Amino acid sequence: MSKCAVKRGILTLRDCGEEGINTCSICARPVCAEHTRIRSSDTICVECFAKGEEEAKSAKGPKAPNAHPPVARNEEEWNDPDWAYSYRHYYYMNSSYNPFYPGHYYSDYYDDYDVRSFTQGEDAQLDDESAVAGGFHDS
Amino acid sequence: MLDTVANLDRSGDQLRKMAGWSVFLSVVIGFIAGVTSHSFPVFLLFVALAAVALAIYFFARHNDLSNNLRKFILPMITLMREDIDRGGTLTLRLNLSDPMAKEYQTGSETLRKRMNTEQTTYQLTWMEARTVLADDSTLELTITDQIRQRKTTRRNARGKVKVKLKYRVRHLIDVRIGFRRDSYALAHQESGPYASDMSVKEGEKRNMLRIRRVAQSSSITDTLPLNAVMETLSSAYGRVNLVKQEGN
Numbered sequence: 001m002s003k004c005a006v007k008r009g010i011l012t013l014r015d016c017g018e019e020g021i022n023t024c025s026i027c028a029r030p031v032c033a034e035h036t037r038i039r040s041s042d043t044i045c046v047e048c049f050a051k052g053e054e055e056a057k058s059a060k061g062p063k064a065p066n067a068h069p070p071v072a073r074n075e076e077e078w079n080d081p082d083w084a085y086s087y088r089h090y091y092y093m094n095s096s097y098n099p100f101y102p103g104h105y106y107s108d109y110y111d112d113y114d115v116r117s118f119t120q121g122e123d124a125q126l127d128d129e130s131a132v133a134g135g136f137h138d139s
Numbered sequence: 140m141l142d143t144v145a146n147l148d149r150s151g152d153q154l155r156k157m158a159g160w161s162v163f164l165s166v167v168i169g170f171i172a173g174v175t176s177h178s179f180p181v182f183l184l185f186v187a188l189a190a191v192a193l194a195i196y197f198f199a200r201h202n203d204l205s206n207n208l209r210k211f212i213l214p215m216i217t218l219m220r221e222d223i224d225r226g227g228t229l230t231l232r233l234n235l236s237d238p239m240a241k242e243y244q245t246g247s248e249t250l251r252k253r254m255n256t257e258q259t260t261y262q263l264t265w266m267e268a269r270t271v272l273a274d275d276s277t278l279e280l281t282i283t284d285q286i287r288q289r290k291t292t293r294r295n296a297r298g299k300v301k302v303k304l305k306y307r308v309r310h311l312i313d314v315r316i317g318f319r320r321d322s323y324a325l326a327h328q329e330s331g332p333y334a335s336d337m338s339v340k341e342g343e344k345r346n347m348l349r350i351r352r353v354a355q356s357s358s359i360t361d362t363l364p365l366n367a368v369m370e371t372l373s374s375a376y377g378r379v380n381l382v383k384q385e386g387n
Contacts, residue, residue, distance in 0.1 A: 011222050077214075083214075087218060
């Protein structure tokens with residue numbers, strides 16, 4: 001199986017680097033043990049898990065999703081290993097920030113975040129056919 | 140270790156709340172029980188209970204730490220950890236004292252226009268963090284609270300003195316990021332959020348960006364929103380572009 005497809009980081013995204021030992025049942029990407037979560041007997045990646053949690057909270061909330069930043073909802077949540085991923089999803093979706101990704105394995109999974117890549121890197125994406133899903137992102 | 144301190148602080152807050160309610164209930168129940176049973180010892184027992192609860196309340200209040208630890212510092216560290224490589228170091232200097240303690244007082248005056256208003260100002264730098272991020276950028280983050288307290292005293296027609304306290308809290312967020320020149324190029328744009336609060340110093344190896352942002356609130360119990368700092372850090376990254384490196 002290939003490398004874990006989950007990206008670490010908030011200001012900049014980077015590859016996890018660990019071996020993928022499971023497959024996420026939602027996005028079908030390979031995922032390492034550290035980034036695997038179990039939800040109702042399904043194996044999913046921490047990013048799909050956090051997205052799901054964040055979207056469920058937003059749907060439940062009486063106001064717009066950006067009315068309650070995660071830290072204001074529950075100050076204890078930071079202790080949860082998924083909290084950083086949940087915050088990251090919330091932050092990317094509700095701010096105008098587009099994170100950088102300087103790696104090789106850009107995936108369209110992150111299209112919603114408008115990830116920034118190299119300014120002069122369009123030619124590289126055509127050369128790199130080994131990229132997991134689609135090569136460099138053209139922001 | 141900070142987790143343990145945060146848990147102790149949380150328990151301390153709960154204890155203080157419980158002690159406060161115990162004082163109130165002991166006084167009320169003691170008074171009712173004393174009057175209905177016409178028994179002075181019963182009344183004394185409740186007074187003693189109230190005194191113990193009051194002592195616990197003041198002890199917990201004296202040893203209380205700033206809620207910045209639980210509501211800002213620990214969540215912020217959790218987020219920063221994501222941007223630091225494994226084995227990387229985050230140097231932290233924290234001050235969890237009461238920012239309105241005497242040693243942080245920076246001035247006190249009676250306002251000229253309003254003679255019955257006294258203004259006291261305080262300043263406390265409560266967080267200094269320094270690290271190298273996973274992209275090899277250096278980051279220094281400093282947070283300082285400036286508090287202005289205005290105490291207005293008025294006497295009403297019946298001679299009763301009323302005191303009104305008003306606060307203005309300025310959270311100064313100072314960020315200094317050093318972007319490696321071989322990884323990031325300065326974007327030639329002077330617009331965007333906080334662009335006017337940003338200064339750029341071009342160096343041989345790194346370009347240093349300094350940003351100061353001020354977040355304000357009118358309550359001393361409000362903690363600095365995490366988003367305010369994240370937006371400040373993001374704005375620095377908004378000022379640069381990735382440089383294509385050999386092999387990429």
